[in-house]
Amino acid sequence: MKAAVIVFPGSNCDRDLARAFEQAGLQVDMVWHKDTSLPDGIDIVGIPGGFSFGDYLRCGAIAANAPIVGAVKAHADRGGYVLGICNGFQVLTETGLLPGALLRNAGLKYICRTIGLRAEAGSVYTERYGTGTEIALPIAHHDGNYFADQSTLDLLEAEDRVAFRYTDNPNGSARDIAGVLSANRRVLGMMPHPERASETAHGNEDGARLFAHLTEALTTA
Numbered sequence: 646m647k648a649a650v651i652v653f654p655g656s657n658c659d660r661d662l663a664r665a666f667e668q669a670g671l672q673v674d675m676v677w678h679k680d681t682s683l684p685d686g687i688d689i690v691g692i693p694g695g696f697s698f699g700d701y702l703r704c705g706a707i708a709a710n711a712p713i714v715g716a717v718k719a720h721a722d723r724g725g726y727v728l729g730i731c732n733g734f735q736v737l738t739e740t741g742l743l744p745g746a747l748l749r750n751a752g753l754k755y756i757c758r759t760i761g762l763r764a765e766a767g768s769v770y771t772e773r774y775g776t777g778t779e780i781a782l783p784i785a786h787h788d789g790n791y792f793a794d795q796s797t798l799d800l801l802e803a804e805d806r807v808a809f810r811y812t813d814n815p816n817g818s819a820r821d822i823a824g825v826l827s828a829n830r831r832v833l834g835m836m837p838h839p840e841r842a843s844e845t846a847h848g849n850e851d852g853a854r855l856f857a858h859l860t861e862a863l864t865t866a
């Protein structure tokens with residue numbers, strides 16, 4: 646199984662994400678944002694956290710127009726898996742692959758701490774946690790306040806596409822939403838960082854479970 650990790654100027658979690666994929670048994674190719682195609686045989690594209698293009702304009706807005714994005718969209722349109730974490734989630738909303746937007750945190754401050762989450766929707770990323778399972782993952786963002794209009798939020802809930810909710814909302818996100826899935830459940834965007842909680846040295850391996858579940862699901866699919 647193969648993963649591609651997209652690298653933008655200002656990405657700072659790209660190697661952490663690659664390592665988390667590798668530890669879960671995936672082979673990883675790093676792909677520069679100026680490339681226009683993905684390597685052959687990619688099963689999942691990872692869009693890492695960070696401050697792509699310095700977070701100028703809205704977070705993720707410039708990255709969403711990078712040359713590689715056409716190939717990422719084509720991969721998603723073919724039913725490929727895409728995982729966007731933090732800045733990656735911001736990029737996915739900016740590309741339109743996921744609905745909504747990430748606004749400035751309600752408290753207007755950058756937040757960097759471990760928070761509680763509930764895994765909810767059924768997907769290759771979440772279902773092996775078991776619905777309702779509480780986990781803890783780090784967050785580190787200033788624009789993590791998930792926003793979508795009421796009808797979009799209702800639709801996400803009706804279609805069971807809220808992958809993770811905060812147990813104690815840190816940033817003002819609508820309906821405590823920390824991560825959402827695409828309609829085909831293969832594209833996941835989430836603000837918390839599973840790759841920063843994926844080995845013993847991190848003091849928390851709740852995130853490693855997401856990558857292990859994902860590999861398991863992809864291998865048995």
Ligand SMILES: NC(=O)CC[C@H](N)C(=O)O
Binds near residue numbers: 693704730732787788
């Ligand atoms: N850790 C990150 O990916 C940071 C995300 C984003 N640039 C923000 O601060 O909101």
